[in-house]
Amino acid sequence: MWKYIKRYLPYAAAAALFMVGEVSMDLVQPGLMSRIVDEGVLGLKAGGGLGLIGTLGLQMIGLALLGGLCGSLNNVFTHISSQNMGNEMRKDAFRRIMSFSFPQMDRFGTGTLVTRVTNDITQIQTFISLFMRGLIRTGMLTFGSIYCMFRLNRDFGLIVLCAFPFAAGCIVLCLWKANPLFSKLQEQLDAINTVMQEDISGVRIIKACVRELYEKARFGQANGALTETQTRVLMIFAFMNPAVNALMYGVIAVILYWGGFQAAAGGVTPGDVMAAVTYTTQLLNGVLMLVMLFQNISRGLASWERVKELLDSEPELKAGGFSGGTKQRGEIEFRDVSFTYPGALRPALEHIDLTIRQGETVAVMGATGCGKTTLVNLIPRFYDATAGAVLVDGVDVRKYRWQALREKVSVTLQKAELFTVPIRENISWGKPGALAEEIASAAKTAQADGFIRAAPEGYDTIVAERGMSLSGGQRQRLSIARAVIKPAEILIFDDSTSALDLKTEAELYQALRESCPGITKLIVAQRIASVRQADRIVVLENGRIAAVGAHQELLAGCKVYQDICRSQVGEEDELV
Numbered sequence: 001m002w003k004y005i006k007r008y009l010p011y012a013a014a015a016a017l018f019m020v021g022e023v024s025m026d027l028v029q030p031g032l033m034s035r036i037v038d039e040g041v042l043g044l045k046a047g048g049g050l051g052l053i054g055t056l057g058l059q060m061i062g063l064a065l066l067g068g069l070c071g072s073l074n075n076v077f078t079h080i081s082s083q084n085m086g087n088e089m090r091k092d093a094f095r096r097i098m099s100f101s102f103p104q105m106d107r108f109g110t111g112t113l114v115t116r117v118t119n120d121i122t123q124i125q126t127f128i129s130l131f132m133r134g135l136i137r138t139g140m141l142t143f144g145s146i147y148c149m150f151r152l153n154r155d156f157g158l159i160v161l162c163a164f165p166f167a168a169g170c171i172v173l174c175l176w177k178a179n180p181l182f183s184k185l186q187e188q189l190d191a192i193n194t195v196m197q198e199d200i201s202g203v204r205i206i207k208a209c210v211r212e213l214y215e216k217a218r219f220g221q222a223n224g225a226l227t228e229t230q231t232r233v234l235m236i237f238a239f240m241n242p243a244v245n246a247l248m249y250g251v252i253a254v255i256l257y258w259g260g261f262q263a264a265a266g267g268v269t270p271g272d273v274m275a276a277v278t279y280t281t282q283l284l285n286g287v288l289m290l291v292m293l294f295q296n297i298s299r300g301l302a303s304w305e306r307v308k309e310l311l312d313s314e315p316e317l318k319a320g321g322f323s324g325g326t327k328q329r330g331e332i333e334f335r336d337v338s339f340t341y342p343g344a345l346r347p348a349l350e351h352i353d354l355t356i357r358q359g360e361t362v363a364v365m366g367a368t369g370c371g372k373t374t375l376v377n378l379i380p381r382f383y384d385a386t387a388g389a390v391l392v393d394g395v396d397v398r399k400y401r402w403q404a405l406r407e408k409v410s411v412t413l414q415k416a417e418l419f420t421v422p423i424r425e426n427i428s429w430g431k432p433g434a435l436a437e438e439i440a441s442a443a444k445t446a447q448a449d450g451f452i453r454a455a456p457e458g459y460d461t462i463v464a465e466r467g468m469s470l471s472g473g474q475r476q477r478l479s480i481a482r483a484v485i486k487p488a489e490i491l492i493f494d495d496s497t498s499a500l501d502l503k504t505e506a507e508l509y510q511a512l513r514e515s516c517p518g519i520t521k522l523i524v525a526q527r528i529a530s531v532r533q534a535d536r537i538v539v540l541e542n543g544r545i546a547a548v549g550a551h552q553e554l555l556a557g558c559k560v561y562q563d564i565c566r567s568q569v570g571e572e573d574e575l576v
């Protein structure tokens with residue numbers, strides 16, 4: 001955390017300085033009041049009287065104003081530093097999340113990442129600002145009050161000192177009970193965020209399947225768990241505040257009783273007793289604030305642990321130093337590649353040997369779950385092969401710089417992800433700064449130009465959140481346009497035309513062949529119609545290559561392929 005504090009140290013120091021000023025004013029006040037009573041009202045010393053009351057009263061007002069000013073300035077500097085620290089932390093955390101590999105992303109989960117970047121960092125901010133305001137204030141107020149009381153009268157000092165261990169014991173007990181609950185609280189917040197995330201983004205399917213009640217119950221469960229823990233924490237502290245209060249009022253009673261005796265015997269003045277009572281009240285405030293402070297410190301530290309875990313997570317996949325070289329070809333080679341997902345029981349890919357030449361169009365077919373997505377994900381290194389190696393242009397993908405590798409490969413994911421920006425920007429995402437003609441040409445290749453022009457504001461129409469304003473096929477065509485516009489040597493379509501009708505799909509592939517002939521194309525598809533034109537078709541079965549060949553070859557010799565063809569025979573007829 002020091003890394004963040006360090007940057008705002010001057011502000012923190014200024015805040016501390018003003019806090020010392022504020023508390024000093026608070027500590028001087030009871031002394032002045034005591035003098036007003038003793039010298040001004042009771043006339044215990046020569047030179048007292050109304051005049052002195054006026055002077056001292058003005059001094060008290062002046063000091064109060066000065067104290068107030070110091071307090072405000074302390075607030076200003078505290079907030080500047082804590083808000084900025086939180087801001088830096090959020091930026092770093094976000095940057096870190098962006099650098100995560102897919103497995104890391106899978107492991108953390110969206111819910112907890114959202115909580116960590118938002119709520120946890122807010123907890124840390126509160127903790128930092130309370131720490132800066134509170135620690136000096138309570139420390140000075142507590143020890144200052146005790147010191148001032150000893151100066152007034154040794155007995156008064158001893159009385160407060162005796163009560164102190166009880167108050168401290170009370171606080172320690174509560175914190176000890178509440179501490180484990182703070183981490184739990186944040187975890188339960190993760191759970192709520194996960195449910196919220198899923199339910200809000202999946203609200204359509206929830207309604208379609210009439211699962212509202214079930215999802216309400218699921219949310220209720222997560223929410224109930226959070227409420228219960230929250231209540232338990234509050235209960236613990238609900239009992240502590242009155243306990244500390246009672247203790248301190250007990251101390252005041254003892255001081256009044258003892259002070260009464262002493263004053264009658266001439267040992268102390270009534271003003272001293274009054275000042276002692278004020279100090280005790282200040283002490284009480286200090287202790288109560290200390291309680292709040294420790295509560296927030298525990299919570300802030302629990303949050304810090306979680307944010308630290310995020311910030312300390314090194315990106316798992318280390319990039320190499322190869323910057324792509326001059327040979328721009330687009331050749332892909334799988335050398336005895338096997339892959340098992342972290343925690344999975346059986347491998348998703350086994351002993352894949354495959355070479356794809358530059359400019360070739362290769363289709364990947366197979367039943368769902370046979371490993372098609374997994375296979376293509378290894379090329380841009382979304383995951384690393386567990387065994388064997390994937391080579392692009394003869395160089396292991398692990399040796400590439402991220403930028404170099406990802407510039408060579410353009411991918412359309414199975415699930416078309418769009419952003420809430422104009423259509424134009426959604427497409428030019430693939431090539432920042434692309435010209436309007438380039439965007440239109442990519443859209444034409446992707447067979448998207450027609451529907452974009454028909455949209456209310458054409459290319460400037462804003463896409464609704466996650467592309468909800470578009471049909472599945474339109475979303476797919478926009479993400480294809482985004483992939484096509486990118487000047488890459490390898491183009492990967494992961495089941496990206498599944499929602500298109502056969503005619504549009506055929507036109508799209510035709511346009512693709514014409515507009516980017518030299519580019520290596522890897523097309524994952526389910527339909528024979530999508531793949532029959534490919535130079536070669538790879539048939540996957542349970543993570544292994546069952547056969548490789550052109551449409552006619554496979555039709556003649558591959559049982560799996562024949563089965564797939566037979567099951568789609570109706571569609572085939574449609575096309576012929």
Ligand SMILES: Nc1ncnc2c1ncn2[C@@H]1O[C@H](COP(=O)(O)OP(=O)(O)O)[C@@H](O)[C@H]1O
Nearest residue numbers: 106341344348367368369370371372373374375
């Ligand atoms: N992120 C993941 N974590 C664990 N297992 C996964 C993950 N993604 C896919 N799998 C599993 O790997 C296998 C292959 O999946 P995939 O490559 O997506 O199949 P498909 O051929 O339908 O694209 C499936 O059995 C799937 O359950």
Ligand SMILES: [Mg+2]
Nearest residue numbers: 372373414495
């Ligand atoms: Mg898939």
